[in-house]
Amino acid sequence: MISNNFKFIFFLFLAVVVVGACQSNKKSDVYSDWNHIDDSNEFLSNVIIEDIFTPPVASRIIVYSNLAAYESLAALNDTISSFHGKLNDFQIKNGDEEFSNVNPSIASFIAFHTVAKELVFSKDLVSKHLDSLKENFSANFDQEVIEVSYAFGESIANQIVDYSKSDGYHERTGLTRYSYDNDPGKWKATPPDYMEGIEPNWHTLRPLILDSASQFRPEPPTKFDSTENSQFYKEALHVYETQNNLNDEQVEIAKFWDCNPNISYRKGHMMFYNQKISPGGHWISISNIATQKKGLDIYESSRVLTLVSISLYDAFLSCWETKYETSLIRPITYINRYIDPNWNSLLQTPAFPEYTSGHSVISTAAATVLTNLLGDDIYFEDTTETAFGLPVRTFESFLDASNEAAISRLYGGIHYMPAITNGVKQGDKVANLVISRLIKK
Template identity: 45%
Template sequence: MKKIFLTVTLAMLFAISACDSGVKELEIESDVYHETMDKLSEIIVHDIFSPPVASRIYAYPSIAMYEVLAKNDAGYQSLAGQLTELSEIPDPKEEVSYDLAALQAFIKIGTALIFSEADMDAYRDELYEELGKGVNSDFFEASVAYGDEVAAHILQWADGDMYKQTRTYPKFTVTNDPTRWQPTPPGYFEAIEPHWTQIRPFAIDSASQFTPERPTAFDMDKNSTFYKEVMEVYETAVNLTQEQKEIASFWDCNPYVMNVTGHVMAATKKITPGGHWIGIVKIACRKAETNPMQTAEAYALTSVALADGFISCWNEKFRSNLIRPETVINKYIDEEWLPLLQTPPFPEYTSGHSVISNAAAVALTSIFGDNFSFRDDTEEKYGLSVRDFDSFIDASEEAAISRLYGGIHYMPAIENGVTQGRKLGNFVVDKLELRNEALSQNEE
């Protein structure tokens, strides 16, 4: 079926049209949602949220935005009863702009999940001053109030996901076992989110549903499979091409990189891996000229795949607890060796990039198709290049192999992570029914 997309007029943030009731309807264009998501990503980077936590911050506002817009579109179905423990959002008590209510629910929830609340408040105030021009104030306020009501409903649901409880759990215990993960230089940070497996999944049945095969057993005998995997990382790293270096840097997505010069240490903040894929959602939506409902669909489905991807991956990371290449190579092969990328502070297996990138790619492919080419400029603001991809799967495969080029993963973590992510992504896509195909307003 051919998809008919509403052309987004970039010069206009909103339009006002008359309803049968005489109340002015506020129709918000997709670019407003993209800009608001960008603002949330900007704050996530500023507040230095870890990749798993960032995925949670993206998911709840995106789901709320989708739920509000779907309530006013017969072509879409609620995720209530489809996502774990999510119940249906309330109906509005009076006539409202669903577009504005969806925006408000997104902003309200996003603000509740970050640290820099004042930054989001200032953004909202400036945006609403513009959106409110020429709109009946009672209607505007009623729409915002409905957004607040939906936000309260979603935040109550979020309160049951074990996030707050895991904030009080003990830190990860590091042992002297030579096969197990050890903190790595230069920061020697403690393990990030060792209890993320306790977080309630969104769509998958459990954190262990997509447990991959076991990693290769640690064995530094020169004839062992593990030793060969270690040497593959080492030899790749010392023979990198310029293209491979660019690929590794492009997909680094480390939210907190420590730069050391002599005795001086300075941090560089970057977007998280999930944030990179949220940026790709925006790129795809703009290319396809999606309307607000379609835009909300893309963000909701992708954010759920990302969030569940992190839960699944982190479950395996702290189950297998495998040592990183940097630690092994420095101890047994070359004490001066450094990976191109800074090693992230958590166990090696499986590769987070491989899992979440492929889960997100499957979700996006289900919406935009197999051969959706795009130019990814997500990392341009961080001084990196722009890269072109023939499809979402193409991008996800490059994201996965970038971890070998970066010197931070053995190949089994990458290959099995790709499999893990695609299985999870396909499960999410098959389970969640967002479109009512018989009534969809966007297909013919």
């Protein structure tokens, strides 16, 4: 749920900006330097948590919202370039409005939130957020500037919404669901909820950069085997023994990177759920922390957030294709069956197949893109999880953080090591494709 503290801080910040802007100028350049990107993404993350979207779906909401803001800014400032013709099937027109009267910050804000509203369930939250700002705009800025900025932002947003409608998202619901069979090495629903597989057809969506979701499919996982001397048994035993001997920091690491959007727990005969940020949302938060630390303007902030969100989206597609192609049994199922029937994983096992590790893939993809954009030696304090009662963790670099996120899945008891090591390689390949096509000139 969106906290009152967050709302208060955001609107206090807005009020300060508005007052300062009004004192200096009420013409079309007012608000041109208002960098709302970080606040907009934080707001959207809270809405996504409220709506309990799955991690892949969350990545889709994030990327299209950021793409709308970015394309609005790219049309109005030549310091960043449009992704027109660079993303798969992506073309965009700048609109018919007179650019000289369009306020970039207002237009990009409207574009971001118009797309977000289209993609989330809690449309009323986005509407109230927009309405509160519209009142401030109307009270303080020339009506002509407001109208043309709104129109421009909405024209970009409508094109992004149309683009999203052609990606196969809605068609996936009519496809065949995951079906279980008697193969002992295949994924089965896991306790405590025994949910059916989440997004088994996610790979059918159109990628943004990848040629197809299978482009970077990694080497196959270790062949399933239940005999004690087999390699697969040893990998499962490694998970079992690692978790049984965790130190305090390893437990903290596992919980810090859990990023399970909907954790269930029981109290008596009742089932309760605890909503948290998704893995993609965590990396958007890290991106926000980094852009603030670097003091980037709205144009560069939007560029960073959009490129990271593109890498996250395609990384999820790549990973999910591998998951359901291999459909590998989770450690909790194997260990309960062949090693210890009373064992339980430290983290709640997510409802989808094991190979590869989603956090390993998407964390590496995001961290590699951030490293290329901002450098490999940025020390930062990750405060993302403090809202969920977890402590701050510090990192020497983005890859330092992504490597910790990857190994956290072993500590949590939800992945074998090959899913982690090969997931890191998979994420790196996705990131380098994003870098080669969208960043390097």
